[in-house]
Amino acid sequence: MNPGKIQLLKIAEKNYSGLFLEDENGERAFLPKIFASEDAEIGDEMEVFVYQDDDKLKATTEKPNAEVGEFAVMTCVQSLPSGAFMDWGIIKDLFVPYKQQKQKIVEGKRYLVHVYIDEFLGLITGTTRFKRNPQYEDLPFRKGDKVNLILMGEGELGWNVIINKKYIGLIYASDVYKKLFPLSEEIGYIKSVREDGKIDVSLQPEGYENNDEFQQIILDKLNANYGLLYLSDKSEPEEIKQELQMSKKNFKKAIGGLYRDKKIEILEDKIRLLDENE
Structure with a gap:
């Protein structure tokens, strides 16, 4: 069992x-x-x-938000001096002892909780205290793999994230191209699995093979702005990030492909959507 x-x-x-x-x-x-x-x-x-x-x-037959060894965002339903009870999706609440709380858990608020078996009591237990960037062995990921993310919080290097409910990884600040919120969910992509067992993640796929996705974002934006977009290959990275939530590198790849396909015209300070007859 x-x-x-x-x-x-x-x-x-x-x-x-x-x-x-x-x-x-x-x-x-x-x-x-x-x-x-x-x-x-x-x-x-x-x-x-x-x-x-x-x-x-x-x-x-209910399905919990997390099994043993997994993370999930849970709401506190009762907070006592000895610990807090969290709603984790089944009839019985999950107990997080006071000593396993990174900060005091408040009733009604949401927290990221890791589920584990207490080695002394042998009981299923929750904790909000865990390493932000642990080292792993035998990870089941390859570069480019699409993964589900839970955002933990922002640190000096970027955003710490939970990958597929089981692993902690990092999105570097330079790879963040939109507003992020703690405890929200995102789709991500494995950027690298380092030799030290740490995992780097990106919010966007890399490489020309994913260029269609970026091209479609630009076309959608052009169609929504009467065929004009006041960005070009001379625009600052921050301008592109704010308008399209993509890096300048991916933007330049995308508009290059659209230009070769004669879908856009690249001007000095903007790009223009071409009519099919042009």
Whole structure:
């Protein structure tokens, strides 16, 4: 049995209050009747999330915001001197002990929480205290991989982010081309996995193979501005960043392709959308 994980278990016993689910080793977790299908039969397999409640293993068909080993943004539903209870998407709230709070958790506010098994108590626990830029081994990423991000916060080098709910990475300030907000979600791309196991991420794909995306952004902006955009290859990077949320490098690649395809005209201080007949 793996507490804190979604897993496939077999129905071993039924009674008036619910089902007893069993793993291959014979260990059991109780699934309350409210989560059990009426036509469930002994021997059937069910995908459930297993958690702990009063030193007993219970199961639910609800999906938590994060399993053990993952991060998620959670709202505090109750704050006590001993710790805080967080809504993590299932019937039982997740406990974050006071000593595991980076700052005191306030009821009603949202926090980034990491779920783990306390090594002394053996209980599923939450924490808001974790390293901002850890070193990893055997990472499952390659340069250019598209990933899901949760924004942690801004530091001296840039934005710390959670990658695919499991890993901490960094977006350098020079790669940020739009307004970002802590705890919001973004799509990102693996920029590099360094030899020291740290992960660099970008908000935009790199290379000519992704040029179509940038070209479309520019065409959309031209169409929305009556065919004119007061940017050119001589524009300052900050102007391009503010208007299009892309780097000057990607902007120049994109307008170069649009010019070769005779879709735009590049003037000294602006670009102009060409009519199909021009």
